[in-house]
Amino acid sequence: MRVKSALISVSNKNNLNNILKVLKKFNVKLISSGGTYHKIRSLGYRCEEVSDYTGFPEILDGRVKTLHPKIHSGILFKRNSKSHRKVLRKHKFSSIDLVISNFYPFESTLKNTTNLEKIIENIDIGGPTLVRSAAKNYKHVVVITKINDYQNLIEELNIHKGCTTLKFRENMSRVAFCETASYDTTIYKYLNSRTKEIIPERLVINAKLFKKLRYGENPHQVGAIYGDEETLNLNQLHGKELSYNNYNDIYACLRMIKTFPKNKGTVIVKHTNPSGVSIENDHLKSYLSALNCDPISAFGGIVACNFKINQKVAKELIRNYYEVIVANGFEPKALKYLKTRKNLRIINYNNSLNNNNFKIVSGLNSFLFQNNDDHVLGGKNFKIVSKVKPTKKIMKELIFSFNVCRSVKSNAIVISQNNKTLGIGSGQPSRLDSCKIAIEKMKKFKQFDNEDSIIAASDAFFPFTDGIEALVQAGVSAVVQPFGSVRDKEIIRFANDMGIVLAFSKTRHFNH
């Protein structure tokens, strides 16, 4: 198809010059409206105004410009239909073979203002209609919606001497419908956010490709990450490119760090499970405690600190092999140390980050949707059901232990003392097995202080006494678990018989 005439109506007027040059070279007649018309004229090209073309003025502050049968007939008629061509001739309409349009900047308006009127005014009507008409009729018409595609159009026209191929037009049509779908999705999401509906009637996602990843969870799977760089907000300072599994583990880390008090927590994650967690004012101690809980599992893991890494911590970090270090800042000297490890990925994350408050997982032609389980839990969430009541210190430890437990894959058991984990049992179909794993870790790495109480947390209730019994036998003297079993009373009786503290949480925390 030869391009003989083009309608150009762009909100973003960058990079027009090159394309106008080529259109002139191939004698393409230009039609345009409003600001675009003036821009084209100022660049020194001939152009007819839409209002002259249609014989109808631009009205309502530009709300109605191109919504005219002459324009849309010129775009939409089938070039290979005798009757369509006859209609065009009858009405003295002519063909429009190329539409270049981008839309009022709705999304950036949202970022710049909360003024409803301004936001609504930035819903483009004419532009998307032009684009949809042209995209529907891609058999005959070219549509360009992205400035990035200007160069592709220029090359296409140059190669084919003023013509375009069907393949090119179809591809541009695909891009165009992606743009209109994205545009209306953004509008819908904005209007939806005003109603504050938690579970909308449609799950609408429209995210741009942030990065193709080297591969997915495994090398034979393709992988990619979608989202805005600015909202993702992970600033890589050094090292190899982040992999799919790195991202997945970093997310697990940051979900956990969100529940920590500011400026004093470390978590080491491997395969989305924490191998060790510690909260300490002393940053070096915080890191070492997290490491020592299970130094074997920590090997090749991801370390995340919600504080700024100093020189001392960095020196210790590079003694072990890690894939990624995530922290809320790095002192220059610390960074220098870390950078001596060529491949080590160093990530600065922004503490003030607001995450999406929902979680979506696909499966079997469907999407499971829920809000995140990431609010910080305090003591009010617990009811002490044992005769022995916890001291303040033990209460604090129960809270720590339970908050860590929520981030461990179910069934999850965490044993802790003095704001550090001693043993973590994860991912078992049987709760008793998770208890055994946690106990074994504790016994193996011996990070406990015999003078202090040892605490355990369970992400869901104990269905039988066997699990809690194993914990108590291993030295645990205070346990927190959600209530809800038919055997809750038995569990309480057991706790009282043993003289331990037992807290029932109001909330359960499965995490799969």
Added chain:
Amino acid sequence: MRVKSALISVSNKNNLNNILKVLKKFNVKLISSGGTYHKIRSLGYRCEEVSDYTGFPEILDGRVKTLHPKIHSGILFKRNSKSHRKVLRKHKFSSIDLVISNFYPFESTLKNTTNLEKIIENIDIGGPTLVRSAAKNYKHVVVITKINDYQNLIEELNIHKGCTTLKFRENMSRVAFCETASYDTTIYKYLNSRTKEIIPERLVINAKLFKKLRYGENPHQVGAIYGDEETLNLNQLHGKELSYNNYNDIYACLRMIKTFPKNKGTVIVKHTNPSGVSIENDHLKSYLSALNCDPISAFGGIVACNFKINQKVAKELIRNYYEVIVANGFEPKALKYLKTRKNLRIINYNNSLNNNNFKIVSGLNSFLFQNNDDHVLGGKNFKIVSKVKPTKKIMKELIFSFNVCRSVKSNAIVISQNNKTLGIGSGQPSRLDSCKIAIEKMKKFKQFDNEDSIIAASDAFFPFTDGIEALVQAGVSAVVQPFGSVRDKEIIRFANDMGIVLAFSKTRHFNH
């Protein structure tokens, strides 16, 4: 705002009568085009044709009907703007206060034909433009896009005596943009499918709410599932409503069952991990073998069979407590047995199901995207690196074990014999720990035959010899693992020293 005039242009003409009755009651002037006009007239209501209203005919087989400044000015003008009202008067345009429109059935056309021309013809241009104009101007205009909302409009008009509230109009605008976004998303996805691009430049999802769930992974989280009932294709025959965790576990089951030979596999899943898997021609044996691998963990789990459940199997099934039974059909008598368990969820699934071939997980304002790891692996995927070569039987067992291993959460170790698992170690940050768990299960439940070889599979390479050593000491005589460690040679040497079979898989299978 009083509704004085309405433009109606619907592709689906159902349920118009009631709304027309109310519009007549409030003296609303009707404008309509093409088929809708004739429908309204045939129902006995007065109506002006768009072409009479605009003074411009419908042309190009209906491609251009309502794309006219008189229509869009009437919709888009600001009722509270003097200058806008003046423009309307000057051009003798009048106000259009209500737009009722639904679109050419693009999605159902896709289902009914593969004819490109027909599909493209069903891209509606006029309808979405009318709807977007009205939705933008919701401050003054009502837009109705869903037949379900007719009744809401009727009630709104009745309550407010021919007027509507801003809240109602805003809500209908939200619904309208959801419709246009969905519509163009479907078009984009169709055009995208023609290009066969695996990683598109935008991740576009637009799924309708299939069901609000009682809650998410935990009772304090909201949960929902999005998707089409027909593509989801899980037919619940009995029992309590499926929960979020049930769906999640069912997906894990069905992913696994996909890799089984037809009509002879059972898997029991708990917390997304298999507790036992068996492939047997004898269905009863298949179920019992899967159960006996770890009957403790199986308690409260989900059983999935890729065969039709008969009476014998059903009798055994109800001896244990399960949350869900999923199978490829149920014999009537079997169903009767199972239904004696009031709460037991019984799900019939369709074997021929084509799943989405991608997996999406949200995290931190982004989406991780990959294609599924669900192609069936055969022996060609393995390279025998040990001196001892496997018999055919052992080779078959290695394939079975490895295929199960892929569905276990990493780090994953599976020990198996005769097409059934003997021990599964899942979800550990350390591979050695997963080995120990698998070994302990095998020793505990003693499902092995001393006469036969015991096989083990690992989802990723052994970083050291310690894991494989533990397995061999426990009686394993053939191992499959992906290659890739710097210590691969050590592992091979160890296998040869021990005289076991060692197969290196070309593919790794992390699963988090």
